[in-house]
Amino acid sequence: MFLFKRLRIHFSSDKKLFKIVKNIFGFYPGNIFLYKLALRHRSVSQTFSNGFRISNERLEFLGDAILDAVVADYMFKKYPLRDEGFLTEMRSKVVSRQQLNKLSQKLGLQEYIITSPETGSFHKSVNGDAFEAFIGAMYLDKGYSFSKKIIITRLLEVHYDMDSLVETNFNYKSRLIEWGQKEKKIIQYNLLGETGVGHNKQYIIEVCLDGEALAQAQDFSIKGAEQLASEKAFANLPIA
Numbered sequence: 141m142f143l144f145k146r147l148r149i150h151f152s153s154d155k156k157l158f159k160i161v162k163n164i165f166g167f168y169p170g171n172i173f174l175y176k177l178a179l180r181h182r183s184v185s186q187t188f189s190n191g192f193r194i195s196n197e198r199l200e201f202l203g204d205a206i207l208d209a210v211v212a213d214y215m216f217k218k219y220p221l222r223d224e225g226f227l228t229e230m231r232s233k234v235v236s237r238q239q240l241n242k243l244s245q246k247l248g249l250q251e252y253i254i255t256s257p258e259t260g261s262f263h264k265s266v267n268g269d270a271f272e273a274f275i276g277a278m279y280l281d282k283g284y285s286f287s288k289k290i291i292i293t294r295l296l297e298v299h300y301d302m303d304s305l306v307e308t309n310f311n312y313k314s315r316l317i318e319w320g321q322k323e324k325k326i327i328q329y330n331l332l333g334e335t336g337v338g339h340n341k342q343y344i345i346e347v348c349l350d351g352e353a354l355a356q357a358q359d360f361s362i363k364g365a366e367q368l369a370s371e372k373a374f375a376n377l378p379i380a
Contacts, residue, residue, distance in 0.1 A: 157252070158188050164247050165278070165290055165295050174199070175276035179249070179270055183256035197218055197271035203276030206284070207235050210291045220301070228364045233310045234300060237375045240268030249274065265375045312370035316347070319377070345369045349377075 156177060169175050182195040211234050215227045233239065244250055244267035254269045279287045314344050315328075320327035328351070333345040335358065345365035346356040355376075357368035 150235065160248075160252060163326075163331075166377050167282070167286075168288070169277075170281045174281050178203075179275040181253060181255040181266055181270070186214035189298055196270060199273035199280075200269050200277035201276070202279060203272035203274065204235075206279045206287060207272060207275050207379050210288045211235055211296070214296060216257055224361075229310075229367075230302075230361075230363060231373075232364065232367050233305045234296070234310060236267045236310050236311070236312075237265045237371050239300075240271050241265060243295070244268055244271040246299060247271075265372075287359065290342065310371075311367070312374045316370045316374055316377075320349070329369070331334070331362065332356065347373050349373070 157172060158168055159166065161175055176195050177194065178199050180194070180196050182197050208231065211231050212227070214346075215230050215234075219227065219230070223252050249270055250267045253266060255266060259279070275287065275291070278290065282290075317327050326349070328348045329346065330346045332346050335344065342358045342360050343362045343365045344356060344358040345362065345368075347354050347366070347369040355369050355372035357365050357372060359365035359368055
């Protein structure tokens, strides 16, 4: 069985991608199509006659949720005496667009992302988006337990300095508001709604710039959702 699998990979037209996943994450993909899709940015999405578009956006959505869950669990166990505010902030730091962009580049994923020629000049989160989509692909291909192990052992424990992150200021809401004041722009946060009940309840927050919707996000706390929405907005504004 193992020999057959290796032969299938060797003669596959996607053998380069098989090896990339193996070298970066330590395993061979089962469904290689998922990983190919994870690297296809929406700027080069394929549109079918029924209007359905194929890109990495749906996988990005899924990967974002999986990454949040794994990091939250990891932080909860790593810092048993810290409160919810600290855990929320640390999770936000680990999965921030800035960190995911850097991690994607460090892993070398950016070399294989398929985008339109114009994308790189205005979309600052392409690398981080593809990384989240890759996590989504891994989850669909290998399951949650396998994905959790890979995220912790090959990413969190190898590429992150948690002690340094504790001291780092990633308060995107504060930075966005300061930018708005400097540029004489009105930054406003709106609670759009809530999803789930009890412990699964999440808040949906939208951040607006001069009355125009800029970004939205959801989290288990309003503060967390505001930070995530601020980061998304921050990533696509001309802010140093």
